[in-house]
Amino acid sequence: xxxxxxxxxxxxxxxxxxxxxxxxxxxxxxxxxxxxxxxxxxxxxxxxxxxxxxxxxxxxxxxxxxxxxxxxxxxxx
Amino acid sequence: xxxxxxxxxxxxxxxxxxxxxxxxxxxxxxxxxxxxxxxxxxxxxxxxxxxxxxxxxxxxxxxxxxxxxxxxxxxxxxxxxxxxxxxxxxxxxxxxxxxxxxxxxxxxxxxxxxxxxxxxxxxxxxxxxxxxxxxxxxxxxxxxxxxxxxxxxxxxxxxxxxxxxxxxxxxxxxxxxxxxxxxxxxxxxxxxxxxxxxxxxxxxxxxxxxxxxxxxxxxxxxxxxxxxxxxxxxxxxxxxxxxxxxxxxxxxxxxxxxxxxxxxxxxxxxxxxxxxxxxxxxxxxxxxxxxxxxxxxxxxxxxxxxxxxxxxxxxxxxxxxxxxxxxxxxxxxxxx
Numbered sequence: 001x002x003x004x005x006x007x008x009x010x011x012x013x014x015x016x017x018x019x020x021x022x023x024x025x026x027x028x029x030x031x032x033x034x035x036x037x038x039x040x041x042x043x044x045x046x047x048x049x050x051x052x053x054x055x056x057x058x059x060x061x062x063x064x065x066x067x068x069x070x071x072x073x074x075x076x077x
Numbered sequence: 078x079x080x081x082x083x084x085x086x087x088x089x090x091x092x093x094x095x096x097x098x099x100x101x102x103x104x105x106x107x108x109x110x111x112x113x114x115x116x117x118x119x120x121x122x123x124x125x126x127x128x129x130x131x132x133x134x135x136x137x138x139x140x141x142x143x144x145x146x147x148x149x150x151x152x153x154x155x156x157x158x159x160x161x162x163x164x165x166x167x168x169x170x171x172x173x174x175x176x177x178x179x180x181x182x183x184x185x186x187x188x189x190x191x192x193x194x195x196x197x198x199x200x201x202x203x204x205x206x207x208x209x210x211x212x213x214x215x216x217x218x219x220x221x222x223x224x225x226x227x228x229x230x231x232x233x234x235x236x237x238x239x240x241x242x243x244x245x246x247x248x249x250x251x252x253x254x255x256x257x258x259x260x261x262x263x264x265x266x267x268x269x270x271x272x273x274x275x276x277x278x279x280x281x282x283x284x285x286x287x288x289x290x291x292x293x294x295x296x297x298x299x300x301x302x303x304x305x306x307x308x309x310x311x312x313x314x315x316x317x318x319x320x321x322x323x324x325x326x327x328x329x330x331x332x333x334x335x336x337x338x339x340x341x342x343x344x345x346x347x348x349x350x351x352x353x354x355x356x357x358x359x360x361x362x363x364x365x366x367x368x369x370x371x372x373x374x375x376x377x378x379x380x381x382x383x384x385x386x387x388x389x390x391x392x393x394x395x396x397x398x399x400x401x402x403x404x405x406x407x408x409x410x411x412x413x
Contacts, residue, residue, distance in 0.1 A: 031109075035235050035305070036118060036235070036304075036344075038304070038305045039304055039305060039344060042305060042308050042312070043308075043344075043348050046312050046348070046352065047348075047352075052309060052312055052313055053309075054309070055303070055305035055306045055308075055309050058305060
């Protein structure tokens with residue numbers, strides 16, 4: 001999965017129209033970035049890359065790019 | 078001490094209180110939510126709710142009365158009573174004593190509460206089986222009951238959508254090898270990690286709720302859940318535990334007819350199912366009309382399957398509980 005594919009997958013997971021998200025999008029500006037949205041991201045990371053991301057580290061992510069970097073650095077099971 | 082005796086669950090009955098919490102009623106005060114969104118994420122349409130004067134002991138008693146009626150089992154023959162609950166009527170005395178009295182079980186019965194929630198049923202099956210196999214008792218009445226809405230009513234919306242009230246009763250008996258209509262209890266395994274305690278907690282539900290408070294200032298016990306942490310626990314710990322359990326039991330996924338996991342919510346269950354590569358037809362989902370009923374989810378699903386005559390001789394079920402503590406457990410059941 002490359003970065004563009006991740007952005008598209010995150011759009012789908014958060015039920016956002018295609019083409020809306022960019023790496024620079026601020027997460028707090030998204031209505032669907034709530035507690036369920038965080039779970040969707042965790043599930044995406046686990047399913048697509050077999051990566052488990054620390055919930056506390058998700059909490060400090062500001063942008064979509066931050067989520068992508070976190071996934072890249074995550075621990076594979 | 079082993080005696081060659083085998084323990085099996087022979088009957089399961091359930092009780093759902095009459096009150097209903099629909100998705101429509103939940104979203105009335107939360108404009109950001111819709112009934113459809115709740116059902117899509119949780120898999121739940123309706124939860125049951127107790128009447129104001131109905132408590133955990135009542136849920137257990139009603140379920141056990143149904144069990145005696147449906148099975149014809151003589152209550153005088155009960156040797157031991159377990160009540161799995163995290164919503165006791167009061168802390169002191171333990172609620173199992175209220176259940177013993179309400180059911181008019183003989184006073185020679187041993188009775189105790191097990192303070193476990195979502196992991197409690199496999200735990201209690203293992204304890205009942207151990208007591209039977211050691212020769213100390215023959216018949217164990219295993220009740221689960223939680224009036225969880227008492228904690229969830231004041232919780233944030235995400236938690237409110239999940240929980241309902243219910244009680245169940247299971248008869249665990251000493252059986253002859255190969256006895257028909259029984260589910261022999263096999264491998265049981267457990268786990269505990271108290272470092273996750275704060276992520277599924279009712280902080281003021283015990284002594285901490287009133288020491289240092291006046292009665293009037295004590296806050297109402299409210300359930301707190303850190304969803305991402307609990308999901309992380311499920312991915313990392315529970316899925317590995319299940320894989321290890323199946324390996325130890327020498328069971329391939331295709332050799333298990335029913336995977337009956339704690340019915341937390343559809344999102345989590347489906348993720349676990351896909352992660353474990355379990356086919357849908359072998360994976361039990363019993364959420365839509367009852368919700369997450371804490372200690373009762375697994376036996377409620379078993380009671381539903383049993384009522385539809387689903388269990389056939391030679392079939393195998395794997396029961397997996399996981400939740401507050403953190404705590405987790407699994408039990409193998411083979412039907413004869």
